Amino acid sequence: MNERGLIDLFTAMEALKGPIYECKYYPCHFSEQDCSLCFCIFYPCLLYRLGEIVLSQSGKAVWSCKNCFWIHKKENVEEIVTYFSSYPRQILVEADWYFFNRALQEILFGRELGFMIGKAYNLMPANFHGFNCRSAKDGAFLAVRIREGFLEVREVKNFLDLSDEILIPQKFAKILRGFNGKNYIECEL
Numbered sequence: 001m002n003e004r005g006l007i008d009l010f011t012a013m014e015a016l017k018g019p020i021y022e023c024k025y026y027p028c029h030f031s032e033q034d035c036s037l038c039f040c041i042f043y044p045c046l047l048y049r050l051g052e053i054v055l056s057q058s059g060k061a062v063w064s065c066k067n068c069f070w071i072h073k074k075e076n077v078e079e080i081v082t083y084f085s086s087y088p089r090q091i092l093v094e095a096d097w098y099f100f101n102r103a104l105q106e107i108l109f110g111r112e113l114g115f116m117i118g119k120a121y122n123l124m125p126a127n128f129h130g131f132n133c134r135s136a137k138d139g140a141f142l143a144v145r146i147r148e149g150f151l152e153v154r155e156v157k158n159f160l161d162l163s164d165e166i167l168i169p170q171k172f173a174k175i176l177r178g179f180n181g182k183n184y185i186e187c188e189l
């Protein structure tokens with residue numbers, strides 16, 4: 001459970017904090033940012049329009065939110081708080097990564113774009129949504145497991161032999177590469 005994210009969400013449901021000028025990291029993203037959801041309830045969202053995979057100092061893969069400005073915009077914080085206010089708190093306390101990721105997709109796209117493939121959850125459609133995509137001759141994508149704040153990542157080329165993993169594209173600079181079930185595709189971020 002994302003305990004710190006939940007605490008920030010519940011606090012924001014009472015009142016938004018706005019900018020916290022006295023924080024030693026302020027502004028961590030931009031001037032006048034809203035600091036209500038400092039610990040993101042969606043972490044790790046695995047959506048490249050917001051964040052990306054980087055290697056930690058120990059060499060393990062982690063999801064980086066360094067360039068995510070979205071969660072700090074007041075209008076987005078208000079939308080997130082409104083969305084979750086319709087749920088009993090106990091549901092939110094017991095909710096898992098899938099619940100919060102579906103919620104994020106509904107907030108961003110108006111509906112869930114990801115879908116299950118056997119035991120795996122295919123998040124590639126949400127990653128590709130809205131970008132210019134074209135077919136590619138070859139390619140691969142990533143199957144990710146979230147383990148105690150780190151990501152276990154393996155490269156795969158098709159939907160065979162998947163486990164309870166989350167499928168996301170590979171990112172090369174500003175290009176996402178993945179698979180739409182029929183073809184390999186690449187999209188410009």
Ligand code: SF4
Pocket residue numbers: 040041042043044045046047050051052064065068070071
């Ligand atoms: S990239 Fe943004 S929305 Fe995604 S987990 Fe990080 S802070 Fe949250």
